[in-house]
Amino acid sequence: MSLVARNLEAHGIPTLVIGSALDIVEHCGVARYLHSDLPLGNPCGTPYDRDMQLSIINQAITLLHSATVPNTTERTPYSWSDDNNWRDDYAKVDDSNREELARRGKERRLLQTEQKAGGIERAAMVADG
Amino acid sequence: MAEVYDVPYMERTRNYYRAQGYSTDYVWAHNAHTPFAPLTKPMSESRVGVVTTSMPDTALGRTQRSIYSTLTPPIPESMYTEELSWHQAVTHTDDVNSYIPLEQLMLLENKGVIGSLAPRFHSVPTEYSQRRTMENDAPEILRRLREDEVDVAMLVPL
Structure with missing residues (x-):
C-alpha cells in the first residue's frame, strides 16, 4: 500500500496512510503516515468504538494539511490495552508451535505449487498470524 | 502498565517464515527518497x-x-479480509468502520470538514511482488482516483 501511496504522490495526489505497522511503512517511506498503535486489522480504531474511529479520522484530516515535508509520522493517542500480550503474541515462534509451523509451511508450499499450476499466482504475502 | 514498544513486524514475519521452512527472506520495499505532493486546496x-x-x-x-471499485453509499456491511495478515488471535474485522473510514468521512463531509467523499472506494491486493504493485496496481489506482477527481487520497492497509 505504501508503494501505491508513493506513486500517487509522485503524480501530484497528496496522500495519507493510516496503519498499524510502523516499521514497514517507515522502511518504505510515505509522505504522511498516521500510526495507530492497535493490532493489525483495525487501523481506524477499535471495532464499534465510533468516538475513537471519528477522532482518528479527524486527526488524519488535520495531518493531511499540517504536514509540510515527506516522511511525516504522527501517532494517535489510543492504545489497545495496558498490557503487552497482544504485542508479544503476533507471529510468535516458540517451543509451543515450532513443529506446527514447520508442518504448516510444508502444506502451504504444496498448495502454492498447486495454485501456480492452476494459474493462481496472486497469493497473499502473509496468510496468517 | 508494561513498557510500550512498537511491534517489530518485519523481524517477526521473517522469523515466522523461517520457522515454516522458507529459506529466502522477504525483502520489504525501502527508498531513500519520498515523493511529496502539497495540498492544492483546503x-x-x-x-x-x-x-x-x-x-x-x-x-x-x-x-x-x-483491484475493485465499490460505489458508496451504501457502506458495505462486510469486506473479505481472510487472506490478509491481520492479528486474528486478538481482534476481528466484523466492523468495516474499523478499517475503512467511510462512515467517518461521510460525517465529516456533513460537518463541512472535508468537501466530499468520492463516490466509490478502491480495493488493492497486497502483493508479494513489488514489481507487480508498481507496474500494474499503482498506476491503475492512480487512473481510477483521477477518474473520481479526488484531491487527496486516504490509504488504509489492514
Whole structure:
C-alpha cells in the first residue's frame, strides 16, 4: 500500500496512510503516515468504538494539511490495552508451535505449487498470524 | 502498565517464515527518497478518495485478488479480509468502520470538514511482488482516483 501511496504522490495526489505497522511503512517511506498503535486489522480504531474511529479520522484530516515535508509520522493517542500480550503474541515462534509451523509451511508450499499450476499466482504475502 | 514498544513486524514475519521452512527472506520495499505532493486546496473543499487492502465480500472478491471499485453509499456491511495478515488471535474485522473510514468521512463531509467523499472506494491486493504493485496496481489506482477527481487520497492497509 505504501508503494501505491508513493506513486500517487509522485503524480501530484497528496496522500495519507493510516496503519498499524510502523516499521514497514517507515522502511518504505510515505509522505504522511498516521500510526495507530492497535493490532493489525483495525487501523481506524477499535471495532464499534465510533468516538475513537471519528477522532482518528479527524486527526488524519488535520495531518493531511499540517504536514509540510515527506516522511511525516504522527501517532494517535489510543492504545489497545495496558498490557503487552497482544504485542508479544503476533507471529510468535516458540517451543509451543515450532513443529506446527514447520508442518504448516510444508502444506502451504504444496498448495502454492498447486495454485501456480492452476494459474493462481496472486497469493497473499502473509496468510496468517 | 508494561513498557510500550512498537511491534517489530518485519523481524517477526521473517522469523515466522523461517520457522515454516522458507529459506529466502522477504525483502520489504525501502527508498531513500519520498515523493511529496502539497495540498492544492483546503480540506473543506477537497474530495477524498479511499483505498483499502480488503477485498469486496462477493463471490469474485473472495476468490480473485485484484483491484475493485465499490460505489458508496451504501457502506458495505462486510469486506473479505481472510487472506490478509491481520492479528486474528486478538481482534476481528466484523466492523468495516474499523478499517475503512467511510462512515467517518461521510460525517465529516456533513460537518463541512472535508468537501466530499468520492463516490466509490478502491480495493488493492497486497502483493508479494513489488514489481507487480508498481507496474500494474499503482498506476491503475492512480487512473481510477483521477477518474473520481479526488484531491487527496486516504490509504488504509489492514
